[in-house]
Amino acid sequence: MSVKMRIGLLFSGALFLVAIAAWIYQLKEGLILTNMQNSYSWGLYISGLAFFVGNAAGGLVLTSSIYLFGVKKLKPLAKLGALTAFANVTAAMLIVLPDIGKPIRLYNMLLHPNWMSPLVWDVIVLNLYAVASALYLYILMLPELTGRLAWLAIKVDDPQAFSERWAKRFAPVALLFAIGIHVVTSWIFSTQGARDWWFSPVMAPDFVSVAIAVGTTVVLVAAALAYGTGDSYQEAYRTLGLIIFMATCVHIFLMANDLAIHAWYGNAEAHRIMDVAWGDFGLAHVFEVAAPLLGSWLLMRSQILRSLPRLLLSSGLLIAGVFVHRFLIMPAAYNNIPMTMTPFGLPDSHWSLPIASGRFLPGMSTFLDQYAYFPSLVEAVILIGIMAYAVFLVLLAVARLPILHKERI
Amino acid sequence: MKMGMVIDLEKCIGCRSCMVACKQHNAQPPQTWWNRVFTPGSHRHLTPPAKGVEFFLPVHCQHCENAPCEKVCPVGATYHAEDGAVLIDYERCIGCRYCMSACPYGVRQFNWEDPAKAHQRSEYQEQYHYGYPEDHRHEGRLVYMPLRPKGIVEKCTFCAQYRDKGELPACVRGCPGKARFVGDLDDPDSDVSTMMKGRNAFTLLPEKGTKPTVFYLPPKAKEV
Numbered sequence: 143m144s145v146k147m148r149i150g151l152l153f154s155g156a157l158f159l160v161a162i163a164a165w166i167y168q169l170k171e172g173l174i175l176t177n178m179q180n181s182y183s184w185g186l187y188i189s190g191l192a193f194f195v196g197n198a199a200g201g202l203v204l205t206s207s208i209y210l211f212g213v214k215k216l217k218p219l220a221k222l223g224a225l226t227a228f229a230n231v232t233a234a235m236l237i238v239l240p241d242i243g244k245p246i247r248l249y250n251m252l253l254h255p256n257w258m259s260p261l262v263w264d265v266i267v268l269n270l271y272a273v274a275s276a277l278y279l280y281i282l283m284l285p286e287l288t289g290r291l292a293w294l295a296i297k298v299d300d301p302q303a304f305s306e307r308w309a310k311r312f313a314p315v316a317l318l319f320a321i322g323i324h325v326v327t328s329w330i331f332s333t334q335g336a337r338d339w340w341f342s343p344v345m346a347p348d349f350v351s352v353a354i355a356v357g358t359t360v361v362l363v364a365a366a367l368a369y370g371t372g373d374s375y376q377e378a379y380r381t382l383g384l385i386i387f388m389a390t391c392v393h394i395f396l397m398a399n400d401l402a403i404h405a406w407y408g409n410a411e412a413h414r415i416m417d418v419a420w421g422d423f424g425l426a427h428v429f430e431v432a433a434p435l436l437g438s439w440l441l442m443r444s445q446i447l448r449s450l451p452r453l454l455l456s457s458g459l460l461i462a463g464v465f466v467h468r469f470l471i472m473p474a475a476y477n478n479i480p481m482t483m484t485p486f487g488l489p490d491s492h493w494s495l496p497i498a499s500g501r502f503l504p505g506m507s508t509f510l511d512q513y514a515y516f517p518s519l520v521e522a523v524i525l526i527g528i529m530a531y532a533v534f535l536v537l538l539a540v541a542r543l544p545i546l547h548k549e550r551i
Numbered sequence: 552m553k554m555g556m557v558i559d560l561e562k563c564i565g566c567r568s569c570m571v572a573c574k575q576h577n578a579q580p581p582q583t584w585w586n587r588v589f590t591p592g593s594h595r596h597l598t599p600p601a602k603g604v605e606f607f608l609p610v611h612c613q614h615c616e617n618a619p620c621e622k623v624c625p626v627g628a629t630y631h632a633e634d635g636a637v638l639i640d641y642e643r644c645i646g647c648r649y650c651m652s653a654c655p656y657g658v659r660q661f662n663w664e665d666p667a668k669a670h671q672r673s674e675y676q677e678q679y680h681y682g683y684p685e686d687h688r689h690e691g692r693l694v695y696m697p698l699r700p701k702g703i704v705e706k707c708t709f710c711a712q713y714r715d716k717g718e719l720p721a722c723v724r725g726c727p728g729k730a731r732f733v734g735d736l737d738d739p740d741s742d743v744s745t746m747m748k749g750r751n752a753f754t755l756l757p758e759k760g761t762k763p764t765v766f767y768l769p770p771k772a773k774e775v
Contacts, residue, residue: 180657
């Protein structure tokens with residue numbers, strides 16, 4: 143194991159442990175340690191769920207490109223794709239835990255599942271996708287599970303042929319679960335008729351397109367760090383760059399389309415959405431559009447793909463843009479109280495009924511219809527720790543398992 | 552039997568007695584209010600937004616027939632009781648707060664911390680306890696506790712603990728203007744059904760399709 147790898151493992155492992163400690167502290171004190179309150183009931187954790195689910199799409203892109211569309215040059219990256227998918231989909235499930243008020247009761251999901259609830263569907267597809275990614279990774283590694291790893295290998299006559307055959311058979315199934323996690327996660331929001339900002343059929347295709355962009359970027363970053371930016375993988379990187387750019391454009395189009403329709407209709411609820419999305423969060427909105435567009439455009443250029451720092455910077459720009467995009471799921475939903483009315487005798491006025499905050503907020507009224515949410519330290523530490531978990535898992539697997547393509551090991 | 556409530560906005564004087572009765576009888580923690588009375592159109596309660604335009608709007612759980620909170624609950628903790636009330640099983644709720652986003656009326660309240668700590672934080676007097684003192688089960692499910700566990704969601708139960716004894720909800724009993732009525736919506740001759748037909752009853756946010764069982768009778772314009 144190289145020194146860099148050791149430092150990476152230590153650092154990410156430590157951050158993850160700090161997050162666990164923060165979660166235990168939060169379990170003891172309650173969600174009062176977050177900055178959420180009743181009228182703003184989901185925050186950084188649930189944004190984190192959407193973020194990690196998106197990052198997990200790398201496996202989907204590589205599997206389908208290689209086995210359904212025959213893009214053979216991506217084959218050396220297939221294992222990295224499955225690995226980053228597994229790390230991110232498990233991170234997505236982990237980040238939900240601190241958002242749960244009574245996690246000890248999660249067994250009720252097994253004992254009394256409500257089949258109407260999109261959250262139940264999401265737990266099912268996320269688990270299926272995690273299992274599918276792990277299995278898929280195993281099938282791809284099988285021919286190389288020799289020597290000290292031989293005990294892990296199932297006995298088959300020709301591991302190479304077996305691996306190839308089953309990877310091909312498995313690809314369509316994995317693809318189904320992969321699309322499923324983005325669609326079902328988007329349904330958690332878009333089925334909510336109470337929230338005009340979320341109640342849109344465009345959310346599911348948009349989640350898929352963001353995921354393809356950011357999930358592929360995650361694989362590109364992992365590949366560039368593992369293999370460098372030499373000639374051997376340039377062709378694969380260019381293909382990934384093209385996929386990232388196209389997916390980003392589709393995402394920006396879908397988002398703009400949704401906003402344009404809201405703005406055009408121009409009812410009071412839509413005005414309120416625009417006030418938040420383009421007003422209060424105008425700068426963040428510019429960033430969520432500009433950063434992924436610029437980042438993905440740069441990732442199509444060969445000067446960028448040939449320099450590790452530039453590649454990392456461009457990818458970072460895109461990932462940061464997508465992260466802000468995920469954060470912005472909440473404000474326009476929660477700072478737009480659904481219970482509004484036009485009072486009798488005042489046809490021009492639009493009035494919202496304030497909501498009791500449910501917690502002591504110094505200097506603030508108990509009844510709120512506006513709330514400037516910003517994550518608390520505990521929320522931030524837990525989110526960063528779960529990100530570190532995903533990095534730790536990928537590094538550990540790369541160090542211990544035959545993930546990287548042979549010539550380079 | 553389908554229980555429903557009618558609130559006559561002509562009779563509501565905006566005194567917030569129902570808010571306080573509800574809060575006290577149901578032992579709601581500080582900053583938690585199941586029932587809210589405001590002056591629509593005005594930022595200040597009891598201050599008319601315009602001359603002659605003055606009415607008050609009490610809002611609590613609308614006990615919807617097509618309740619989004621019940622549909623999204625992953626563990627079936629929110630459920631419809633046999634009489635049509637929407638209740639929360641305090642033993643089953645996992646505290647995911649999905650229902651709070653899904654409810655268009657903003658009536659669901661979360662226990663962000665232990666209520667005892669919330670009392671301290673809000674500087675309530677020590678040994679000051681209020682509310683119905685015992686745990687209450689309805690159809691075997693725990694729907695009321697004087698001291699809520701932290702991390703669960705709560706809301707109006709139509710006072711399940713009193714109704715099961717044949718008494719009316721605290722807000723109905725506590726209303727000095729007698730603006731609130733409870734009755735059987737399935738019975739066309741019940742008081743509530745008659746009032747609704749005779750007085751152009753309406754529901755809140757009908758466009759959301761939630762089918763509330765709380766109905767409002769419109770106020771008359773005030774003469775100034």
